Structure formats: C-alpha cells, structure tokens
Amino acid sequence: MKAKKSLGQNFLIDDRVVDSIIEAGEISQDDNVLEIGPGRGFLTKELIQKSGRVLAIEKDESLAELCRKKLASGNLEVITGDVLETNWEEILSQRGFSGITRLSKVRGKTEQRKGVYSGINGMSSRGFDKEICQTRNSRYKLIANIPYYITGKILRLFLENSFQPQILVLMVQKEVAERICQKPGKLGILSLSVQYFGEPGIVEIVPREKFDPIPDVDSAVLKIVVKNENRLDLEAEKKFFRLIKKGFANPRKTLVNNLSAGLVLEKEAVEKVLEKIGFDGNARAQELGVEDWIKMIEYL
Ligand code: SAM
Numbered sequence: 001m002k003a004k005k006s007l008g009q010n011f012l013i014d015d016r017v018v019d020s021i022i023e024a025g026e027i028s029q030d031d032n033v034l035e036i037g038p039g040r041g042f043l044t045k046e047l048i049q050k051s052g053r054v055l056a057i058e059k060d061e062s063l064a065e066l067c068r069k070k071l072a073s074g075n076l077e078v079i080t081g082d083v084l085e086t087n088w089e090e091i092l093s094q095r096g097f098s099g100i101t102r103l104s105k106v107r108g109k110t111e112q113r114k115g116v117y118s119g120i121n122g123m124s125s126r127g128f129d130k131e132i133c134q135t136r137n138s139r140y141k142l143i144a145n146i147p148y149y150i151t152g153k154i155l156r157l158f159l160e161n162s163f164q165p166q167i168l169v170l171m172v173q174k175e176v177a178e179r180i181c182q183k184p185g186k187l188g189i190l191s192l193s194v195q196y197f198g199e200p201g202i203v204e205i206v207p208r209e210k211f212d213p214i215p216d217v218d219s220a221v222l223k224i225v226v227k228n229e230n231r232l233d234l235e236a237e238k239k240f241f242r243l244i245k246k247g248f249a250n251p252r253k254t255l256v257n258n259l260s261a262g263l264v265l266e267k268e269a270v271e272k273v274l275e276k277i278g279f280d281g282n283a284r285a286q287e288l289g290v291e292d293w294i295k296m297i298e299y300l
Helices: 016-026 044-050 060-072 088-094 146-160 172-180 189-197 234-247 255-263 267-276 290-296
Strands: 032-036 053-058 074-081 102-106 109-112 143-144 168-171 198-206 221-226
Touching: 016 143, 016 168, 016 221, 016 234, 032 044, 044 053, 044 060, 060 074, 088 102, 102 255, 109 146, 146 168, 146 189, 168 172, 172 189, 172 198, 172 221, 189 198, 189 221, 189 234, 189 290, 234 255, 234 290, 255 267, 267 290
Parallel strands: 032 053, 032 143, 053 074, 143 168
Antiparallel strands: 102 109, 168 221, 198 221
C-alpha cells in the first residue's frame, strides 16, 4: 500500500522509539488511550498491549481496515474519520474516557458550565473566584505519531476544549517541539498557548531515518502534562489570548507599541502596567512568560 503524502503518512519503523513513547506516556493497564492516525498499527500494537483500552481514529479507510484486521483485539476500537471533524465530547464521554459535567461555582455563583470550562480541573487566579470546581474528569491519554500538517489544529483541539487528555505524547516536527518548549526571551503565541495549559518537554529527537518513507524533516517526541493551575475564568481566558495576540501583532515592535496600538491606549499607560509586572518600556512580547501575561490582564 503506497503511503499518501497528502495525509502525512510517514510510518514509524523503530521499536525503540515506540518504547520511548510508551514510557513517556506512563501507560499502564488502567489507562484509556486515544491515538490519532494509527496508520499500519506500528505504535497501536504496543498501545493495546500496555494500556487498558485504545480508541484510534484514522482518516484513511484502507489503513483503518488494515488495523482492524491485523490487530483485532478486544481492547481496540478503530474509527474511520477525520480527527478535526469528530465530535470528541460525545465520543469520549460515551466510552467513559471523560466524566460527566458537574456543578461548578464561578465568581460566587453556582452554575452548570458547558463549553471551554467544562473540562478542567478548574481553578482560577488572582482577581477571580478561586472556587471553580472540576466539572469533567479526564480519563485518557493522547498518544500519537500525528500527521504534521495539522499539528497546530490538533493541539488546539485537545488543549482548549472540555475534553483535555491527562497527558499528550505526540511525535511532531522537531522545530515545532523546540518552539513549544521555549523559555521567556524566545516565547511566541504557540509556546505560550501550550504552556498555559500544561508543561511541555522534549522526550527525544527522532531522526528522519526512523520513518518510512523518509520525510524531509527530523522529528521529536513531545510530552505535555496537562496542568490547569494557570487556568482562568472563561472571560479572563479570552482576555489573556486576546492580549497575547495583540502583544505579538508586530514582532519587531516593543510590547508598549504593540499594546498601545492594539488596545488604543496611551503608551504611558501601557508602560505603567509593564512596570507593575516588573518590565520596562523596551520589553518585547517574547520576554513575558505565562504568569506575566496573567498578571497583566488584571491591569488592562
Ligand atoms: N501511527 C502510525 C505510525 O506511527 O507509523 C502512522 C503515523 S502517520 C505520521 C499519520 C497518520 O495519520 C496516517 O496514518 C494518516 O493516514 C493519518 N491521518 C492523516 N490525517 C488525518 C486526520 N485528519 N484524521 C485522522 N487521521 C489522519
């Protein structure tokens, strides 16, 4: 069966790398695993051995069928479909991969919350009510050698929603993994977004020769442990992402210039806010970590 370049089909061919992915996922028989793009089942066959249950989604009908036949196992379900066009909230809760919505207390009001918030080990930060309770229990890990052409979309889909996994271990392009794990001084919208939801780390760099066909890029196993300590109230969260977007509007400009233009504020007013959070007027967006942006939304 010829690999389809349009579907990012570069199949892993190294057993040791599979072991390293399994180890990074801290996978045990108690775990539910979601795999995106099982392909020929090279990683899947280990996942069904080491975990309790595997749900895999494969866009390529012939590969989905191949996995079903080749791996036939009581703890494997292969769905044919596009990961980006699937109702995960429903699919995961039907299979017990995530729990039911519970009552949450937000800003003193007890209310039923759906959408972005209903998936979180709820919590808030300064200036917001601390009593946002967990409303959905995540009971699965996302482990996959993903198609690189939709890396950003997959990260957004599984981090920003109500069905966050506990851990993500993903094979991604090396440069993307490095970008996600950057520290203040070199941060960008992607790294801040991921670091807001969890703690990313590179498990190992995987040379291109470990795939068939050999891709044009090297890869890395990226592990993200979902941590919602920074997680804000829904409104504050929207503000946080809006502010970051404006802060990075023109990477060559200072943060003061970007924010005063984006928020239509006097430069002096933005400077004062930056001073309050420990930066001067020459600071650039890439120097601020997640905590700094969170502090800033209290003032802007
Ligand atoms: N897991 C296999 C391995 O490690 O050898 C295959 C990995 S390959 C990089 C990516 C897989 O994702 C392919 O099997 C491809 O058909 C599948 N895929 C591509 N786009 C997809 C999508 N939108 N939804 C689900 N699967 C997709």
